[in-house]
Amino acid sequence: MYVTSQWVVASGGAEGVNAFYYRHGSLDWSGIPPEGIPQSNPGTLVNETVAVPPPGNRVRAYLDVAAPDGTPWPEVQQNLVAFVADIQSEQLPWEGIRGRCYFRIEFGHDLASSWQQVLGDLINAAHRVLVTKPSGTSS
Amino acid sequence: MRGAAARYRELLIELVLERKLNDGTLLDHVEVERAAELDRCWHFMSDTEQEEAEAWWASAPTGPVELASFDVKVDRGDQLLPRKAA
Numbered sequence: 025m026y027v028t029s030q031w032v033v034a035s036g037g038a039e040g041v042n043a044f045y046y047r048h049g050s051l052d053w054s055g056i057p058p059e060g061i062p063q064s065n066p067g068t069l070v071n072e073t074v075a076v077p078p079p080g081n082r083v084r085a086y087l088d089v090a091a092p093d094g095t096p097w098p099e100v101q102q103n104l105v106a107f108v109a110d111i112q113s114e115q116l117p118w119e120g121i122r123g124r125c126y127f128r129i130e131f132g133h134d135l136a137s138s139w140q141q142v143l144g145d146l147i148n149a150a151h152r153v154l155v156t157k158p159s160g161t162s163s
Numbered sequence: 164m165r166g167a168a169a170r171y172r173e174l175l176i177e178l179v180l181e182r183k184l185n186d187g188t189l190l191d192h193v194e195v196e197r198a199a200e201l202d203r204c205w206h207f208m209s210d211t212e213q214e215e216a217e218a219w220w221a222s223a224p225t226g227p228v229e230l231a232s233f234d235v236k237v238d239r240g241d242q243l244l245p246r247k248a249a
Contacts, residue, residue, distance in 0.1 A: 030246060032234050044237065044245045062244070069241050078234040083246050085230070101180065109172040113219060116226025132230050136223035140176070144183035151184060158239070 026062040027089045027100075029149035031131070031142065032081035039084075040075025041145055043153035047093050057090040057126045071158040073149065085131030087146035091124055097151055100125055108143065167207035171216055174201050 029043040046067035061067075089100055103122035108129070111118045117130035135142045178197055181189055189197070205213065231249045 028245060030234055042234065042245070046242075066242060066244050069237050069239050069243075069245075071239070072237070072245075077236075078245065079236040081234045083230050083232040083234055086232075086246065105173050105176045105180065108176050109169065112172075112224065113222065114224075116224050118224075130226065130230060133226060133228045136226065139224055140179045140220075143176075144179045147180055148183040 025091055025093045025095065026066045027150045027154055028062070028066075029087050029146045029153070030083050031085040031135075031146065032076050032078075032083055034076050034081045038076050041149040042075055042078065043073045043149040044069060045071040045153045049093070052093045054092055054124070056121050056124055061126070062088060062090045071153055071156065073153045073156060085135055085142050085146060086129070087143070087150055088126070088128040089150060090126040095125065097154060099123065101147070101151075103127075104147065112139075167204040168212040168216060171201065171204040171208060172219065174204065175220055 025048060026046040027043065029041055031039070031041050033039045046062070047070050048061070048065075048067040051065070051067070089104070091100060103125040104127060107120055107122040107125075107127050108118070111120060116136075117128055119128040121127070129143065129146070131139070131142055174197065178189075178201075181193070181197075208216065232246045233249055234246050235243065237243050237245045
């Protein structure tokens with residue numbers, strides 16, 4: 025699976041975090057993500073939460089998570105916390121693998137001083153799109 | 164306590180995330196548990212580790228002035244990234 029949350033700003037000034045959840049289905053893996061995932065193979069989009077409708081909004085920050093389909097959120101969060109704790113003093117973008125999860129985080133200089141809150145908002149949005157039932161689907 | 168400094172950093176990040184995931188607040192007993200664990204780690208850290216941890220938390224990461232990406236409309240079933248380089 026691939027989950028990404030993006031802090032975007034529209035040309036009119038509207039700002040918010042959009043998140044997208046993809047699954048890899050039969051192309052799933054069990055260990056660390058195969059090469060090319062998520063950049064050249066994000067999987068198939070199955071859900072999204074949109075605060076500022078695309079397209080054309082400038083991306084101010086984003087979080088990418090790739091992990092095997094069905095990876096439980098607590099595992100993602102635990103690995104993400106350890107990843108950020110290790111890499112925070114390095115230059116952006118932050119990219120790496122923890123456990124069986126791939127992470128990439130980037131934001132502009134204007135958000136750097138509030139990195140903790142930015143990261144919290146991005147992770148919150150990623151969590152919500154992962155656990156929220158897609159709209160327009162029946163039980 | 165081995166790894167106290169590393170655990171201290173993780174705890175700070177966990178606290179931010181847990182608050183976000185719980186609409187900004189945590190139950191009192193959870194806050195108390197987290198504070199107690201932070202104190203325990205702090206106690207076992209050396210003076211240098213404490214100074215480094217404070218500087219780490221206050222520091223701003225360095226990176227690009229502005230990201231050169233824009234979002235893209237993606238529909239369910241698509242196999243496209245939701246952003247592209249400008």
